[in-house]
Amino acid sequence: MTKQVQQIDRVIIRFAGDSGDGMQLTGDRFTQETASFGNDLSTLPNFPAEIRAPAGTLPGVSSFQLHFADHDIMTPGDAPNVLVAMNPAALKANVDDLPRGATVIVNTDEFTKRSLAKVGYESDPLSDDSLSEFKVSRVPLTSMTVKALEEFDISKKDSQRAKNMFALGLLSWMYNRPTEGTLGFLKSKFSGKPEILAANVAAFEAGWSFGETTEDFAVSYEVKPARLPAGTYRNITGNLAISYGLIAGSQLSGLPLFLGSYPITPASDILHELSRHKHMGVRTFQAEDEIAGVGAALGAAFGGSLGVTTTSGPGMVLKAESLGLAVMTELPLLVIDVQRAGPSTGMPTKTEQADLLMAMFGRNGESPVPVLAPQSPSDCFDVAIEATRIAAKYRTPVIVLSDGYLANGSEPWRLPAVADLPDLSVDFASPSEDGGEFRPYDRDPETLARPWAVPGTPGLEHRIGGIEKSDGTGNISYSPANHDLMVRSRQAKVDGIARDIPELEVDDPTGDAEVLVLGWGGTYGSIGAGVRRVRRAGGKVAQAHLRHLNPFPENLGAVLRSYDRVLVPEINLGQLAMLLRSKYLVDVIGYTKVRGLPFKAEELAGVVQEVIDRV
Amino acid sequence: MKDFKSDQEVRWCPGCGDYAILAAFQGFLPELGVPRENIVIVSGIGCSSRFPYYLSTYGMHSIHGRAPAIATGLASSRPDLSVWVITGDGDGLSIGGNHLIHALRRNVNINVLLFNNRIYGLTKGQYSPTSEPGKVTKSSPMGSLDTPFNPVSLALGAEAGFVARTVDSDRKHVTSVLRAAADHEGASFVEIYQNCPIFNDDAFEPLKDPGERDMRLLRMEHGEPLRVGGDRGVVQGDYGELQVADVAEVGEDALLRHDAHRADPGYAFALSRMDYPAFEHVPIGVFRDVDRPTYDGRMAEQLAQAQAERGGKDELAALLSSGDTWTVD
Incomplete structure (x- = not known):
């Protein structure tokens, strides 16, 4: 049977199962296959703190989300197009994140009365119409894996455990992933256990063949490699x-x-x-x-x-x-x-x-x-x-x-x-040629740094510690004037780093945006993806992202003041916003959420658009 | 002889036992045979922790209780240095107790000198983890409810390979113990009874009074019979505990000969329990001196072994491109 291959530009897949189902490994392998194929990608693992929460329960669900595309992307994606649910708990914990029309691949073997009851399903979602807005593929993953591994001399438990490899094989077929990497990985992981190795390879291949032959999966998808800058990745x-x-x-x-x-x-x-x-x-x-x-x-x-x-x-x-x-x-x-x-x-x-x-x-x-x-x-x-x-x-x-x-x-x-890469070589202090006394707290006039005199260097013996130091000599000092000087010197040293870091770059393609979105740290991808959406819809917005938070780049105040509105999204209750307001007296608009998860691009796009509309 | 005095004015209370210990230490350092630039004194907080300022070596007067941790990082990254930790009963056994026991069990090559005056001095006179039960202080007007630590027992329980005790006023004995501690490779722990004339004066008087001390001090010398005074000595009791008996009664041959090199710490531990009830018999000298691999030595070996297995250091570029890579043209 020749199957149809459909070109798509991007897809978001979420693998979800019990903590013991190997979802992180499955996601990681799929990611490596995808990386070596040359797609741009971004991943979001999400797992419980418990090592093994009780099997089949909602707190025990572990998931791994992967977004990959034929163009450059910035986030692991807001909502999965495909959910692989290894049990009812995985379905229940993730189904609310799915957009209408998403594909759901469920392991039907785990949808027993007992498992359903354990997570509070009163009726089987596979037979009532609660999943009607999704494309549901019902696959008996566990039993098919066990069947595929009948020939192997391994325990039933071991063959059941290989079901994640079956799922990985199926998904690898669906998205035309290269398989050499996964086969090589299994070989090294199970190098001392040839029977387990052969079983896992067989499960992986069985999953692939299932996709190839079954009528349930009529289409496979192709996401072309992304055009990334030349280089080794x-x-x-x-x-x-x-x-x-x-x-x-x-x-x-x-x-x-x-x-x-x-x-x-x-x-x-x-x-x-x-x-x-x-x-x-x-x-x-x-x-x-x-x-x-x-x-x-x-x-x-x-x-x-x-x-x-x-x-x-x-x-x-x-x-x-x-x-x-x-x-x-x-x-x-x-x-x-x-x-x-x-x-x-x-x-x-x-x-x-x-x-x-x-x-x-x-x-x-x-x-x-x-x-x-x-x-x-x-x-x-x-x-x-x-x-x-x-x-x-x-x-x-x-x-x-x-x-x-x-x-x-x-x-x-x-x-x-x-x-x-930059040369960061360090000059340790060395004894002065005139044999003069070593002064461990004499400062470099430019950086205000003191000498770094390392034990083992003759002539530089000195004592340091937590008690206030006398300027220059480093001896203990309780002098009021010295303390004032030293407090200000330490502050000036850190403040002076601002002269030695790049200015804040602003991405403002049209050059006439009135709204700036300013973030810091791990929100860069979400903010960037949100800003792209706004721009695609015709909105004008500038984006900047802080890498140096203390000291701030020297031009930060000027940048803030050159926009009518500054939006600061943060995964806290407005900490950067507080710093900016107090230092620059600019009335920035905070947008905050603390759900333990990154922002969604769509959500931020909406927030940005609202701010633009209010200007 | 090199002078190890720094230019800083020594500021302890008149009569403080720290003066005697400092003098003994400064007098001992030249015979250590280590150039001053290779000696580092690390201390925490408290009266004793002012020590580094008064020595012309490298030094760090760090923060309360943390000196063993800081010294661990220094000694394990710089095995060429002679690293000394100066601490007290509050700094080392209370706020820093955790760091002390872990440094001892790891056997980092450091020498820990714990000045025990059985009181908090710098904070002006509260009871310490070695104060006797019922001790009346500003913070315990009806008497302390704490059971004290026996620092030697604690160090032995923490697997210390070298454990000794000495008394501030006996300079010759202090020096002999410092010498033994310095000779020991790995962590060494020395408890020094130290008098605080302001807040706990005469805490060790029974061990210093010329009329009494010889009846109480049990001077341990490796290979020699354990004697207290002239006519009494240490014998083993029915359950392995140690007891003092009249030599005339039990005979010379029944006395235990001190063996600081016993692998099993049980004997040293039994010795450490002999000062109960308070100061009746107080062993001083080296309880235990047993070699085992040092942490910094083993760490250096692992680095060398890893390099030998890989045939030398990897280039940075090789590290970055390890694992699955792909090329975009």
């Missing part, structure tokens, strides 16, 4: 990009990398990744707590390393004390906060950007710290390098605000040429 998540950026920062600065960290969702993957690169001289220290993680990183920085600590909000709180010490001792230190929904434990696996004001002000005393935020998964690489540059050059702790959405989401990344 790979798919990358934010956490991986931060890890690579830190290694790059270490190599470019010549400072050995030392990570002090305590496991915490969603930042742990950075610790995992960096601990795999000992051959590149990376030292990782899993500390007894968040405080020891940052303390050890600061100790290593005193010794001449690039000291890094990684965490999320609840850990960030505990690091405040050591951050203050880093401010006082004026040592380089990188603090990566992968934000999650708070306060307190909050929602560990859900995203938010509500740690901005804590990063800015969450310490005792006047304690200025530069703050940066990446705007996309791959941008995490560049921001880690920029944070290294600022920390090393200005001898200051730097906070990077990533978030759960960037950390776990992925997109294609064009590999940079290493030769094009």
